[in-house]
Amino acid sequence: MGRWEPDARGRLTKAALELYSERGYEQTTVAEIARRAGLTERTFFRHYADKREVLFVGASSMEELFVQAVAGAPESAAPIDAIAAGLEAVSKVFAGRHEHSRQRQAVIAANAELQERELIKLASISAALADTLRRRGVAEPAASLTAEVGVAVFKVGFERWITASEERELSQLMRESLDELKAVTASS
Template identity: 75%
Template structure:
């Protein structure tokens, strides 16, 4: 394949995931990923800083979308309702991506370095959401507690969504997880 062919980034991500599943993350090289995608290593590095970032490339986009939706929630919205707007917004990112998400998570789960990177990503998301809530006038510790609760809702819904027999949408599972959180908080 020539470099001019479209979707180099997507081809690299597919090739990386396939190789990580076949050979393991640690045993796979950037050169092998590029070759499998029909591209050069130089092209790989135009799209990704390293082979780890193939798995985390969407983290910044997810965080930005989440933060923008929370910031754009109606001023009168209580923190959990503002965060619900963010959760609804990010749920849409997962439509038609379940297979990719399942394979990606299997690679992450099998590698301690990648699990650590995933936790860092979630911590960054929680900090960004807390800052956004503070910008909306929510005092501490309420801003941090609400932000961490939203991250927990997201994480629980995601884990349920990638379960082998799960067929419901990410949005539905986020809503169910949010309802469970509200019930726990209400003492039900």
């Protein structure tokens, strides 16, 4: 793996986000990211396949964490409560990452290709959650609908966390968003 660079990955991630924010994602090259991080391009490619991966490297592990928490919820838990457990587990990953997440979101919002990639990420999470709920014995269409609700709450709760004027607990915002969703869908 070449010589050891102290926290090379963290430095590359930070440099990439800074440059994407300053110049735009399109305009930034891997060479510039490496230079800003005080590392070589070769080191960059030991950590990331390309400049887009810097922004999406956590997607598959986040999906896995979400799915595992839903799968691991007590057998007696209602589907929506299993989803709530998943949201709780996923929220923990973002502890201490508010500024990083805020920057990342702004970069994505400014680029159509990245927005598409983000939509694909969320659709993949939804499909994985529906599959997990079916394995828990939840029938269709309840499984797909509950999974979609989970992703909707994740999206909206995350957006609120990012844009909140002062930092709040992500897990708290997820719970509030789920409660709000329950309130808006409550039959009158």
